[in-house]
Amino acid sequence: MIRHIVLTKFRPDVTAQTISEIYAGLSELSESLPGAGGFIGGRSESPEQIERGYMHGFVIDFDDWEALEAYATNETHKALGGQLVENATGGVDGILVLDLEV
Numbered sequence: 001m002i003r004h005i006v007l008t009k010f011r012p013d014v015t016a017q018t019i020s021e022i023y024a025g026l027s028e029l030s031e032s033l034p035g036a037g038g039f040i041g042g043r044s045e046s047p048e049q050i051e052r053g054y055m056h057g058f059v060i061d062f063d064d065w066e067a068l069e070a071y072a073t074n075e076t077h078k079a080l081g082g083q084l085v086e087n088a089t090g091g092v093d094g095i096l097v098l099d100l101e102v
Contacts, residue, residue: 002101003060003099003100003102004061004071004097004099005058005059006057007096008054008056008094008095009053009089010087010089011088018041022083023041023058024040026058026080027039029077030071034067035070036061036063036071038060038069041056043059044057046095
């Protein structure tokens with residue numbers, strides 16, 4: 001299984017509603033693709049408070065690397081990813097992506 005982890009520093013002017021809409025789209029997409037699912041996302045509530053500005057994140061699990069590739073090349077994913085970049089502090093510099101084989 002591949003765990004896809006995305007952390008985002010959203011610009012201060014981005015509303016909670018905008019973030020929620022992006023995450024809802026990603027959740028719907030992950031549930032519609034074969035080999036993908038388990039979307040979990042939201043705002044950090046860590047008591048450690050060392051997010052360094054990455055206050056939002058989400059996780060999607062994929063059965064294998066092929067399922068992740070299908071997600072990455074999906075047109076809906078590209079559009080939602082564009083919205084993440086558009087709303088992140090510094091564009092793509094405000095996004096971290098980790099893919100872990102678990």
